Amino acid sequence: MKLVLPEEPTRLARQAPEEDRDPSPAEGEDLPRMIAHARTVARTLGPLLIEEDILAAIGHLSIDHLADGCWVHLVEGAGDPRVAGAWQGDDVSDLHLPGDHPARLAAVLRTRMLDLAGNGESPSSMIVPLHFGEPVIGGMTLVFAGSSWGPTERRMAIDLATQAGAALGRSRIYRFLKKALASRDESFAAATHELGNPLNALRLQITALTRSPTLEPAVMARIAGMERLVRQLVNLNRRMLDSSRLAAGQVQLRLEDVDLTAVVEEVLANNADQLAWSNCPVSLSSPGPVVGRWDSMRLEQIVSNLVSNAMKYGHGGAISVSISVVPPGDRVRLAVHDNGIGIASYDQDRIFERFERASPTHAGSSLGIGLWIVRQLVEAFGGTVHVESSPGAGATFTVELPRTAKSAGSESGGTTA
Template identity: 40%
Template sequence: MAPQKMRRWAKDALGTVLLFVAYFATARLGLLMDAVAGFATLVWPPTGIALAALFLFGARLWPGVLVGALGVNLVAGATLPEAAAIGIGNTLEALAGSFLLRRVARLDPRLERIHDVISLVLLAAICSTAISAAVGVASLWLGGTIAPALSWATFRAWWLGDMLGDLVVAPLLFVWLSRPRLARRRFMAAEAVAVAASLVGCSLLVFGARDEGGLLRQSYVIFPLLLWAALRFAQYGAVNGTFLVCAIAIAGTAMGLGPFVRQTLAESLLHVQAFLGVAAVTALTVAAAIAERSRAADARDEFLAMASHELRTPLTALLVHIQAELRSLRRGGPVRERDEALRHLESTQRFALRLAKLIGELLEVSRIVWGRFQPEREEVDLAALVQESLARQEQQLQQARCLVRLEVKGTVQGHWDRGRLDQVIDNLIGNAAKYGAGKPIEVRLQGRAEDVLLEVRDHGIGIDPADHARVFERFERAVSRKQFGGFGLGLWISRKIVEAHGGSISVMSQAGAGCTFSVELPRSASRN
């Protein structure tokens, strides 16, 4: 155990040192760009580096941010109290951004969803950066470094500089460190060179001249090339293309070239930053939209293959039983015993019910997606619904060798949709029997002041914490389809039903330690 702790400590220490070096070096570069009041610059890559490092490798690397910010501001001429306050503000910014993206937005650093891009823009680039800007400006004002009249200009420069770091540098690191390589295709390398050369050439044409005369020297001519990069090379094209354009645009503007040159360098950088921010968000959004479209097409193909298999299995078994019965009747043999006939009919019924359930799930998806699902409320006793579900699934529970214990505390009545809640309860108990075969199941109902809590606990294979949110999505499963059949729709439908009642559904589980699914249902619609 001690060697493992030592290795982890050494790894964290190395990461902290590398983060400090990267932060300090890029911060010194940023402060050379005509920083307002000497400290607020419109070019601040360290923000993106700190956000990516703390999100990808853990918040425990925060000392690298603190020491880097403290050191670079002391070198820039800040007093120790000012540098310490600025360092704390920059560290809080990185910690807040990584926390919001991880816990609130559940960001996928591959940035393959539009939700991820919007979360990065709103939570990290806009919200978390305001912390550093506010703390930094307040510390400089209290220290007498800036006059009150310069507060807004300093805050704006600080905020926008940090914002661009989160929009350009952080996505670059996110994608390169977390996304798998692109699948190779014919002439891919040649096309990549062509895209890069076009972006560099066009950026030099726009940002390498002292005037913006000519049709091809307008800043908007960059966008078709960024879209080309995003469409053909997904997130890699978006982040690399944006970074190339950003580097050339900032360098050209700093040398007094390009369409955004104004009377001062700070004013020039302010205008070019606004352009680059729009370009970055556009490229990332297009790449995410393409990725979502590609995933939707893959999911469609996978679903069609899965649906044909899942529907064919019970249908084939059903036909086999029917054909066997027909052959037996056509032979005109002796009348079979009642018990044998009953056994064959029960087996046929099981396959028919399974087929009906699968078809019902598909129809339910259609109703929910098209907004045709509205709960029909009536007075319902949840304990009675659970007992009815257990009676319906008695044979399945016996076959799975699952002993069920039901516990009811308090009154568990409310105004709910009886048929829809039947689906939720059947699904939770059925899953407990499927994935916890041979082990007991506990069903607990607890009446509370304004809602009712339903818990279904099994002791089966469990769900890895990383998959907790995913299992409630459409067509998602935490187990292999080869081992357990189904469409992966049951928990998604259950979540939609519970949310339509104004409630919530969640899971607590560890791999190999069973699951506890919790449903909280408000007693009436007025309390949703």
């Protein structure tokens, strides 16, 4: 739906029968028609968040069910009203706004009162304020090819304007929040990128120290502890950077033949010190090599985040990891089970959202992005992830992946099995 000047309204084909637009009697209201219209308006505008979509819907709702022409003027801040959209039925002669419209619109925006001065003229018109809470955000002008309209049209116009104002207000909040989130993500990405270089340099320096043959065992133990902590910081910084890239849709999959069992074994080996420090014995059950066409680095991130989550919330309990092939063999299943604090049913969807945590106990040590990254990457592979848990009974996170990942943003590499 394009936005046009008021003297050039977009012509719309009528989608509702003509009797739906018959003027109501001068006395009384057509209650069934008003109820049906209110339901249609609510059903149409309720799900919309984008201003252009809302304006297009207003045009169709007004022309299909109410008037012969519709103009919507919107106000941003203290600025002058601008024409956001104009429409008319394709079965009526060219319609124009009345000559006194600017003054009438200004009065409606100032007083928040309905303007009915155009009733009885030919064509007749009314102006209804659009508001979201207290602020008036615009006005909706309805033009009728006939010389008058009745109380039913008046009530329908008020209802359409009320719901349209609410929808347009929501769209402004949505637009503001999207800009705020984009700004946050840009700052987040810049900060993690700047942190990456000194962290990697520090890790290299500590690694070099661990190779020194002259250090006493007590000093070496402390250096090993420092290395473990720096490794955690490097991994955390990588997850933060990945979070920003995933949110911006900048991650592509490089598909190759990968053994899931080997990836899990490597993750467990790389986290052996941390697992021991967390007092979390771990077991792995696998039928042997389970090969699929995946991105090995992203697959490692999925496994690493699930194991890290189990360590964090497992409270020193045993962790079991199992790999299986789902009949008839075109999908594989990875399950990570811990014996920790568990997750209430009402939190089980929320924990896969960005920056969400189910337990306030670990709020200071977790950004709440690990499981969100898991879900984003699993879905990029064309798979699913879910959790089964209850408070005090631990949790089992289950990932199912197709053995050949399908992603619009993938790049192929390696050879086909």
